[in-house]
Every structure is written in C-alpha cells, then in structure tokens.
Amino acid sequence: MEVVIVQDAVAGGELVAETIAALLKRKPDALLGVATGSTPLPVYQALAAQVRASAVDASRARICQLDEYVGLPAGHPESYRSVVLREVVEPLGLTEESFMGPDGSAEDIAAACADYDRALAEAGGVDLQLLGIGTDGHIGFNEPCSSLASRTRIKTLTKQTREDNARFFDSPDEVPHHVVTQGIGTILDARHLVLLATGEAKAEAVALAVEGPLSALVPASALQMHPHATVVVDEAAASKLKLADYFRATYAAKPVWQGL
Numbered sequence: 434m435e436v437v438i439v440q441d442a443v444a445g446g447e448l449v450a451e452t453i454a455a456l457l458k459r460k461p462d463a464l465l466g467v468a469t470g471s472t473p474l475p476v477y478q479a480l481a482a483q484v485r486a487s488a489v490d491a492s493r494a495r496i497c498q499l500d501e502y503v504g505l506p507a508g509h510p511e512s513y514r515s516v517v518l519r520e521v522v523e524p525l526g527l528t529e530e531s532f533m534g535p536d537g538s539a540e541d542i543a544a545a546c547a548d549y550d551r552a553l554a555e556a557g558g559v560d561l562q563l564l565g566i567g568t569d570g571h572i573g574f575n576e577p578c579s580s581l582a583s584r585t586r587i588k589t590l591t592k593q594t595r596e597d598n599a600r601f602f603d604s605p606d607e608v609p610h611h612v613v614t615q616g617i618g619t620i621l622d623a624r625h626l627v628l629l630a631t632g633e634a635k636a637e638a639v640a641l642a643v644e645g646p647l648s649a650l651v652p653a654s655a656l657q658m659h660p661h662a663t664v665v666v667d668e669a670a671a672s673k674l675k676l677a678d679y680f681r682a683t684y685a686a687k688p689v690w691q692g693l
C-alpha cells in the first residue's frame with residue numbers, strides 16, 4: 434500500500450485527477466469506479482477542468498457506481514445515481530449510456546446485486562476505483578464486520594453512518610436504513626484502488642485502516658490485501674499515522690514516471 438500525504442483537499446483532488454487522466458491516456462475507454470460523499474468532489478472538479486481545457490479526452494470513459502440507497506424514489510436528488518450523474522457524468526460531458534450502477538429500487542434486490550457484479554465483470558472489470566472512507570472505516574457502504582470476501586449485496590447502515598449522511602437530506606429520518614453496495618471482494622477486484630481521505634474527522638479511521646490489523650471491523654483495512662492500493666490523505670487526515678514521516682520520505686523520493 435502506498436500512502437501519499439498532500440497539503441489539503443484541493444491538492445488531493447488534483448493528484449487523483451492527474452492519475453485518472455494518465456489512465457485515460459493509456460486506456461481511453463477505462464472503467465472508472467467513482468465514490469459519492471464530499472471527499473471526491475475536488476477530484477471530479479479537477480478532472481472536469483482538464484476535460485474543458487482539452488488536456489484529457491474523457492469521451493470514451495465509462496463510469497460505474499459503488500453503492501446506492503435502497504428505497505429512495507426514482508430520480509431522488511440524493512440517490513447515488515443522481516449524484517454520480519450530476520457530479521461526474523455530466524461535468525465530464527458523458528451520457529447515461531457510459532454509466533452503470535446497482536439498482537436500489539429493484540423488486541428482487543438479491544438478483545439486482547448479482548446482475549451488477551456480473552455486469553462489472555462483463556465490462557472487463559474496474560480499472561480504477563476511487564474510494565472515500567466513513568468515520569467508522571467503511572468503504573462503499575460496507576459497514577464494520579462486513580465480510581472481507583463480500584460481493585454486491587444489501588446492507589443495513591449503522592446509526593453513525595446515517596448521522597454522518599443526514600446533512601444531505603432535509604431531516605435525519607429521511608436517510609434510508611438500507612443500501613446496496615459493491616462488496617469488499619467486488620471492490621478488491623478493481624485493478625487500482627485509490628482511497629482519498631481529508632479532514633481531521635477521518636484521521637482515526639485512516640490510521641486503523643493503514644496501520645491497524647486487517648480486520649472486518651475496519652473494512653478499509655482490506656486495502657492491505659490489494660496489490661495496487663493508494664491512500665491519498667491530507668495533513669489533517671494523516672495526523673494519526675505513526676509512519677507519516679516514512680510515507681512522506683518515500684513519496685518525495687519516488688521517480689515521477691512511476692505515477693501513483
């Protein structure tokens with residue numbers, strides 16, 4: 434696992450956007466797995482700016498969703514489908530045809546989840562999966578004690594995650610209890626995992642995920658199992674890392690041509 438400590442959220446967004454741009458230059462039809470939440474927004478803004486400046490051609494990129502609420506009415510502005518279309522697909526100049534996500538409104542949720550795992554595999558697998566991290570260490574919506582081998586399925590949100598996400602809804606009661614999420618096993622199938630975390634509130638979860646034991650209690654610790662996992666953190670989110678100086682020295686000495 435590589436840990437890169439950047440100054441702030443904007444620098445993190447630019448670094449990850451550059452990494453995605455480099456991937457699109459190598460593989461114009463790359464399948465990009467995107468995350469929701471506030472943390473990745475600077476990535477999408479930086480990437481969209483590169484597209485507008487014609488510094489990168491994203492016209493053949495494909496976008497896939499990590500997770501989705503269950504039970505929100507179709508077209509709800511806070512469904513993750515709506516969020517990804519609004520924050521990623523449209524700003525990159527793409528259409529819904531280049532986008533895929535799990536169906537949180539399906540009558541047969543189990544079948545819809547299995548269909549989504551199959552669709553990801555048939556699309557050739559995710560090239561780069563961008564991840565945030567919950568304050569309880571979740572990735573996607575894989576809450577603590579999720580199986581490290583899990584596939585896309587329904588999950589129940591913890592009280593803490595519902596409280597964390599209440600800011601996107603008119604009232605805390607409106608946050609759904611249930612979600613569908615790529616499993617940890619599904620996420621680990623991606624070729625490159627990039628976890629971005631910013632702010633003091635994520636420092637504890639980041640330290641446990643990066644330096645703690647591999648544990649279902651901290652789902653993000655599963656990145657320790659992946660051959661190409663990059664954790665990009667700002668100074669605040671890095672503040673509880675014991676090996677921060679080592680991570681800084683390693684990145685400072687890294688040949689530029691290697692990228693992330």
Ligand SMILES: N[C@@H]1[C@@H](O)[C@H](O)[C@@H](COP(=O)(O)O)O[C@@H]1O
Pocket residue numbers: 468469470471472473499500564565566567568572573574594598
């Ligand atoms: N399912 C999403 C996660 O994918 C995201 O990483 C997390 C953190 O969000 P934020 O970046 O807003 O802190 O929120 C939600 O729970």
